[in-house]
Amino acid sequence: MSEGMTGPEDLTGDGASELAPDLPAVVEGEDEGTVLVLRALGLGDAVTAIPALRGVRRAWPRRRVLLAAPSEVGAWLQGLGLVDGVVPTTGLEPLRWGEEAEAVTDAPPAGHVAVNLHGSGPESHRILLETQPDLLVAFRSDEAVVPGPDWDDDEHEVDRWCRLVTWAGGRCAREDLRLEPPASRGTHVVVHPGAASGSRRWPADRFAAVVRRLADAGHDVVVTGGPAERELCAEVVAAAGAGDDLAPGGSVSDASGTLDLPALADVVATARLVVSGDTGVAHLATAYGTPSVVLFGPTPPTLWGPAIDPERHAVVWHGEDLVAPGGDVTYLGDPHGDDVDPALERVTVDEVVAAAENLLTGADADA
Incomplete structure (x- = not known):
């Protein structure tokens, strides 16, 4: 990580055996800010990023999670409790996220963490850098001058984003892909x-x-x-x-x-x-x-x-x-x-x- 950047908070408990729940209860007065996640893609991309979103929860259990994504996909993920709010966007548009952050956190979006679950950069990295985060979690990009793990073209999409978030301190794995199944199936x-x-x-x-x-x-x-x-x-x-x-x-x-x-x-x-x-x-x-x-x-x-x-x-x-x-x-x-x-x-x-x-x-x- 770059000099002067703050790393992710430790997990709850001893940092090894305890995992933050998917829906951490942010106690009044203990809200430590916002995590802004970029995944401005379609439904399949959103689903394959679910384990990484759960890993983000575990890395920053005392922060609200905002997802920059298309409105319908983002709202669906918010309805599942995987994120706390949505910054509507499509593709690599500049993010207008101040009002959304303030509405969710009741405070201006200062000192936030940004997580790039969108791509390898540099364009997506720069969009998040423009929001002036204290920390950007992303794959390494020499062009955007962003440190991080190396991108692997031959990696499964679920594994790729889990590896990035795990590198930042938020453990996750393929099993985190599961959504609650229905009580019974139809015909x-x-x-x-x-x-x-x-x-x-x-x-x-x-x-x-x-x-x-x-x-x-x-x-x-x-x-x-x-x-x-x-x-x-x-x-x-x-x-x-x-x-x-x-x-x-x-x-x-x-x-x-x-x-x-x-x-x-x-x-x-x-x-x-x-x-x-x-x-x-x-x-x-x-x-x-x-x-x-x-x-x-x-x-x-x-x-x-x-x-x-x-x-x-x-x-x-x-x-x-x-x-x-x-x-x-x-x-x-x-x-x-x-x-x-x-x-x-x-x-x-x-x-x-x-x-x-x-x-x-x-x-x-x-x-």
């Missing part, structure tokens, strides 16, 4: 055909075939998607022949554009199974312990796959035999590309349905 299967980019979006006609075969097998299938994905989901439902006669007990419904984030999380948490690409819904399924079939394309599952409970999740990926751009040994496509990735293109309907039925059979046996 529905979630199929989520959308993704933020075309390279991570399996063809709609194949999703439709999966929906039809699951419904024909007697499952209640709920197709989910955001407001911008209504057209895609309608195409999937129509191609699945949802209006035709289905096997007894089977059904198909389109919930796209009708669910806010808490409602979507509840639908995923109570599902018997989730089928999706590598997107936010898949990470929700991991956190809630909902069995899932996840289709990977440009990014290998070693970097973004289910971080816990491998027996609950089936990862479908065919990048092993592909040569990455540039000739690297490990295939890594363009996660922001417009066209479906070659690895994802190799995924077949038969293998997705087989993986789904295998997990559903296992869930029935465990019930």
